[in-house]
Amino acid sequence: MKFSNIIPGLAVVGAATATQSLCNKYTQALFGSNTEANQQLLLHKLVNTAVIGNYSAGAMNAVPGILTPGTYNGEQVNLLQYFDGELASSNTGGKCGVAVNFLDGGGAAPLMKDKAANCNTCNQFFLLTHLYKFFGSLLGCSIFGNTVKPYNGVNGMYEVHKFMALDAAEVGYFIQQVGLAATSFGVSQTDAAAVGSALMNLFGYRCLPPASVPAFETPQLQSICTAVSCFSLWSSR
Numbered sequence: 001m002k003f004s005n006i007i008p009g010l011a012v013v014g015a016a017t018a019t020q021s022l023c024n025k026y027t028q029a030l031f032g033s034n035t036e037a038n039q040q041l042l043l044h045k046l047v048n049t050a051v052i053g054n055y056s057a058g059a060m061n062a063v064p065g066i067l068t069p070g071t072y073n074g075e076q077v078n079l080l081q082y083f084d085g086e087l088a089s090s091n092t093g094g095k096c097g098v099a100v101n102f103l104d105g106g107g108a109a110p111l112m113k114d115k116a117a118n119c120n121t122c123n124q125f126f127l128l129t130h131l132y133k134f135f136g137s138l139l140g141c142s143i144f145g146n147t148v149k150p151y152n153g154v155n156g157m158y159e160v161h162k163f164m165a166l167d168a169a170e171v172g173y174f175i176q177q178v179g180l181a182a183t184s185f186g187v188s189q190t191d192a193a194a195v196g197s198a199l200m201n202l203f204g205y206r207c208l209p210p211a212s213v214p215a216f217e218t219p220q221l222q223s224i225c226t227a228v229s230c231f232s233l234w235s236s237r
């Protein structure tokens, strides 16, 4: 058995039931019809809400948002510094991290209009559109992401995040905001927890073996949690 076969994740959430993925199920439930445009809208609302916090009327719970400093398991977390260019933490292909501003496309303002950015060659557009495609694939959208090649992962998520040296609280906070964003639209606790588990299994442990994200991609290293506080599945710590 290949190591990558033991990583659940995509298959689990993408095929939540035999007939209906979470994407198809909630696109239908929230927007009345399971069209490509509605699937895309679901992804934009979900990701934008996870990033900046709840901004649509009628949120069923508050979402602080990934860019808002908070606490996770009692630990202070500030993920904004990885997005706004404060830290030299982005991998641009060199031997050390580089400061990149990923909020260069208008920041929160376009996100509040369900858009990615006010530009289409800026870092913010690149990041957000990748997130839409990734979550479209994770949640098993039947159309969105299938007409264009979904999520061309840049050598795996380990490479992308390695200079951030993210710890368990930081990764936990990120995953928690995704779950809160989902439930704020009426996604059930059970379904939101399945998404959280999939993200944890794909990215949340230290030293994970190569895995394909999405399933048809070449296996790559995917660990985003790399600090010593991150649990490893292969050792006691």
Ligand SMILES: *[C@@H]1O[C@H](CO)[C@@H](O)[C@H](O)[C@H]1NC(C)=O
Pocket: 054, 055, 056, 057, 058, 059, 060, 061, 062, 063
């Ligand atoms: C976010 O959701 C909470 C809970 O429903 C609500 O009290 C708050 O007003 C919302 N914030 C915005 C900006 O809509």
